[in-house]
Amino acid sequence: MKNIKLCVMLFVIALAYNCKTDNKSDLAYAVESKTDSNGFAFESVANDPTGLRLYTLDNGLKVYLSKNIDEPKIQTFIAVRAGSNYDPKESTGLAHYLEHMVFKGTDEIGTADWEKEKAYLDQISDLYEQHRAESDPEKKKELYKKIDEISLEASNHSIANEYDKMVASLGATGTNAYTWFEQTVYVNKIPANELEKWLKVESERFSQLVLRLFHTELEAVFEEFNRGQDNDYRKRYAAMLDGLFPNHPYGQQTTIGIGDHLKNPSMVDIHNYFDKYYVPNNMAMVLVGDIDFEKTIKEVNDAFGKFERKEVVHPTLPKEEPITSPVIKEVFGPTAENISIAFRTDASGTKEEKLVTMCDMLLANGTAGLIDLNLNQKQLVQNASCSPTFLKEYGYHTFTGTPKEGQTLDEVKLLLLGEIEKLKNGEFDEWMLDAVINDLKLSETQRYENNSALADMYVNAFIKHLDWKGRVEFLDDLRTITKQEIVDFANNFYKDNYVITYKRQGEDDSIVKVENPGITPVNLNREKSSAFLTNFNAIESKPLEPKFIDYKEAIKETKTDNGINVSYIKNEQNDLFNMNIIFDMGSDNDKKLGLAAGYMEYLGTDKYSAEELKKEFYKLGVNYYVSAGAETTYVGLSGIKENLPKGLELLEHLWNNAVPDKEAYDKYVESIAKGRKDNKTQKGSILWSGLMSYGKYGENSRLRNIFKVSELQAMDPAELVEIVKDMKNYEQRIFYYGKDVDAAVAALNTSHVVADELNKYPEAMAYLEKETGGNVYFVDFDMVQSEMLFLAKGDPFKAENMAASTLFNTYFGSGLSSIVFQEIRESKSLAYSAFSNYSNASKQDDSNYVMAYIGTQANKMPQAVDAMMDLMTNMPEAEEQFNAAKESTLKKLAAQRITKSDVFWNYERLKKLGIDNDNREEIYNTIKNMTMDDLRGFFNENIKGENYNVMVIGNKKDIDFNALSKLGKVQEMDIDYLFNYEQPEEIKM
Incomplete structure (x- = not known):
């Protein structure tokens, strides 16, 4: 099956690069109905490169399978066709x-005594109905206090995180969920090898809803709501949707919900919603990966076929009237000003989706679109782009822009609208039609290689009621669209029918702030297990043996004629390639190198302007980049292998003949x-870059070793251009991933000409890691939450510690069933996000670090700090949880495969640590023999008693500095000083 899929994929790619704009592919995408040997009927699409089999069980459950x-x-x-569009207006x-x-x-899952627990849960549900109906604030507090008391009693009979324990024990990764409109x-x-056990736990999970540990999770969701209030992008996005959809839930019901509704929930409403929508004929299961089709569908049917079909009627949602004049929105917040312009479109699966897709790619494809060349390449704005979103009932095409210094948002608006006018006037080359479709084909091919991305494409089709056949032939349909059609459509579509949203800097007076409700920590009962979990753990799966890499065998070596x-x-x-010319020097060796590499983006040559170069690369379907990191510089090229010689020739032309441009x-x-x-x-940059460094x-x-703007x-x-040109005179090596290495080397021999004797690298600057402890570095920032990062310098890197640190992180600090997550979020509801980890160095001579993070309301910070510090000093020991973490870690390692170009890049990472073999084998064998005593020893030696520097960002008005001072000397940091930026008055343009 794999070989058939591969051949089809390659044929489609090859065809895409030879088609003319007015010709549709000769491939026939007929829907074929078949029956497998077990009698299960399925549909497939002829010549579908993904090889999808779409089954429908008797109860209506859709099952998407791809191998x-x-x-x-x-x-x-x-996937469930149930999102925020269908929330009751009062919930x-x-x-x-x-x-x-x-x-x-x-x-059955998560309970030690269901009958006793249920009695308490029923009481809690009744109390929430009373709480919701009560208008007197003091009486509401009393009811909440009662809810808190009974919730504590209920927790005596519940067992937290049993679902997470079970899927973790399978070796699952990426355990999560998301909700959106539909x-x-x-x-x-x-x-x-764990599919059957996974189906067992999932079929039980979706059989019934039990709202246990309700009020602690509700508080965690409110912390998620707070994170949204601190996210200016989300606020701009919500305002845009409100303008586009003044009647439809797309614009009137956010997925996170209204703060008042979150604080006044109805457990009855939630049960009713589950009963209405979580039924098999409203759901789909998507499985993409190493499966046997016929065995898999039988197992799915055995697990989910017993679910009963129910009639599902989704509400009829309001229709929108056309927008006839610009709708203006404003939002405020601390982040940089920007603007969005959005046009409402038809839904996914319509003709308009295809036309807007073509318009979008002609305007901004990241390389040669009108916005790319005329605004970004010419640096007329700080940055600009556009992208479409197509939903089940409508869609939107959004244009975004950030102004340069001294530029107004309205000036950015006019520039964006000006590029739309050029599209309407047909000011784009005919060849761009083929080029953008080929670009989309490349992106699609890459998604097909990625199981997660492909599975998401199937989910998208299911949710929007789209035939897969239409998705398969989508790009071929685009090839039938002519330039005149695009011009006509653009003139009819892009008028004054947009929503413009100004994101301005300033205080947001719509922020909702609430007091800490004072939740009593609930019991986690780690030592208990439900009968379901006990029986689940007794089921043995066929073992999966790990596979390790002989890097020296997997990575082949050759040389160019000039000895590289x-x-x-x-x-x-497939026929895609990636080539990197690697220089083991970076800005640590030459401070100007990163600056010079970035400047190359805006340069032309004696033959081409900068814009013409971008077009030439885009015609070839080849991307290039010059990237200088701290220690390594890459000159890279990627695309379809047939065009490698021409792409490399063009890249070398730029490299050899770049012309300095003072204006640029x-x-x-x-x-x-x-x-x-x-x-x-950007608070994330301040915390994770400035304060962390x-x-x-x-x-x-x-981070601070930068040039001042005046410098x-x-x-x-011209000096910067010469630095890039001179790079060729330094030692270098090449990594190639693709087919026909001989042809790639031949292209290098022809185009990549270097001196016979190459220069050694300049000496790199060294940066000394400081000892940690006794310092609290604080930055004042206008935000609802506060975020804290604890950092302790550990011992230098030791390869022999990697097994213990891997197991420790699984058990203690990361994941839904970890100690930190359970204690901070599940039991005490002190944060939406909290984690801790032992971070191994990336280089052999660097130090390891102990790290912990909390993001929470400022008024919960003292409690959250106490809880985290207690955990970092006294690791809770739960033998059963340790064994589950150990099993999970071993299964993840057994299922892990390092493939494709990742083999090379992973080996590069290991060599920096002084490791020249696949050390996962040693890690795996060490973990197999580890006990709780070993983990305790690792904790006591590497975690307990460490001295932390504490980095904090939050609103100064809300911070309890007395609590912070207990952690060390509090120092308020100037942001310019953190990054070593000049003060604004020092910068003269």
Whole structure:
């Protein structure tokens, strides 16, 4: 089956690159109805490169199956046509909250005594109905107090995280779920040998809803709501939708819900929603990976075929009137200003979807679109782009832009609308039609290689009631669209019928802040197990043996005529290639190298302008990049192998003949300065870059070793061009992933000409890691939540510690069934996100670090800090949970396959650690023999008693500095100082 799929895929790709715009593919995509040897009927599409078999069980459950044996894993999605569109108006956020509760178990999973627990849960449900109906704030508090008390009693009979324990014991990864407008989707990636056990637990999970541990999870969801309030992008997006859809739930019901609804839930409403929509004829199961079709569908039917079909009627949602004049929206927040312009479109599966897709790619494809060339390449804005979204009932085409320094949002708006006018005037080359479809084909091919991406495509088709045949032939349909059709459509579609949303800097007066409700920690009962879990653990799956790599065998070697070493791995799947010329030097060796590499993006040559070069590469279907990191610089090329010689010739032409452009350089410096200014408004960058770096290195850090803007302005751009050109004179090596390495080497021999004697690298600057402890570094930021990062410097890297640290992270700090997640979120409801890990160094001589993170309301911070520090000092020991973590870790390792180009890049990572073999074998064998005593020893030696630097970002008005001072000396940090930026008044443009 794999070989057939591969041949079809290659044929489709080859065809895509030879088709003319006015010709549709000769491939026939007929829907074929067949029956397998077990009597199960399925549909497939002829010449479908994904090899989909679509089954429909007797009860209506759709089952999407696709085979890929690259690794012994299966990407699983269980999708329900139930999202926030169908929330009751008085219970917005319900579908999303229900998603959280489906992880809590049933009357068999997660309970020690169901009858006793149920009695308490019924009381809690009644109290929530009273709480919802009560308008007196004091009486509501009393009712909540009663809910809290009874919830504690109920928790004596519940067992937290049994579902997570079971899927973790399978070796599952990526366990999660998401809710959107029309769907709720449950996600796991499992080892192929664990399918039957996974089906057993999932069929039980979806058989019944039990709302246990309800109020603690509700508080976690409210923390998720707070994270949304701190996300200016989400606020701009919600305002845009409100303008596009003044009547439809797309714009009127956010997935997270209204804060007041979250604080006043109805367990009755949630049960009713589950009973209405979580039925087999409204659901789909998607399994993509190492499967046997006929065995798999039989197992799925055995597990889910017993579910009863029910009539499902989704509500008829309001229709929208046409937008006849611009709708203006404004949102405020601390991040950099930007703008969006959105046009409402027809739904997915319509003719308009195809036309908008073509318009979008002609406007912005990342390389040669009108916006790419005329705005980004010419640096007329800080950045700009566009992208479409197609939903079940409508869609939208969104244009976004960020202004340069001194530029207004309205000026960005006019520039974006100007590029749309060029599209309407037909100011694009005819060849672009083929080029953008070929670009889409490349992206599609890459998605087909990825089980998760392909599974998501199937989910998308199911949720939107789309025939898979239409998806398979989608790109061929695009090939029938002419330039005149696009021009006519654009003139009819892009008018004054848009919503413009201004994201401005300023205080948001719509923020909802609430007090800490004072939840009593519930009991987790780690030592208990339900009968279901006991029986589940007794089921033995056929063992999956791990496979390890002989890197020296897997990575082949050859040389170019001029002696450059070429490492290569053959691409067995398709005709795509990736070539990297690697220099083991970076900005640590030459501070100007990163600056020079970025400048190359805006340069032309003596033959081509910068815009013409982009077009030439796009014609070939080849991408290039020059990227200088701290220690390594890459000159890369990727695309379809037939065009490698021409692509390399063009890249080498640019490399050898780039012409300095003072105007482009001045704009480049302006962009860097504006980027730094914008970076200071991003709380994630402040915490995970600025504060993290300062916590590790203090003043002498790579992050702070930058050129001042005034220094950049004084530089000669010709010097930067020469730096890039001179790179060729340094030692280098090449990695090639693709077919026909001989042809690739021949292209290198022809185009990549270097000196006979290559230069050694300049000495790299070293950065000294500081000892940690006794410091609290704080940044004041306008936000609802507060975020904290604890960082302790450990011992230098030791390969022999990798097994213990891997197991420790699974048991203690990461994942839904870890100690930290259970204690901080499940029991105490102190944060939406909390984790801890022992982080191994990326280089042999660097130190390992102990890290912990909490994101929570500022008024919960003291409790959250106490809880985390207690865990980091006194690791709870639960033998059963340890054994589950051990089994999970071993199964993940057994199912892990390092394939394709990842073989080379993983070996590169290991060599930096002084390891020249696949050390997963040693890790696997060590973990097999580890006991709780071993883990305790690792904890006591590497975690307990560590001295932490604490990094905090939050609103100064809400922070309890007395609590923070107990952790060390509190120092409020200036953001410009953290990043070593110039003060704004120092920058002169």
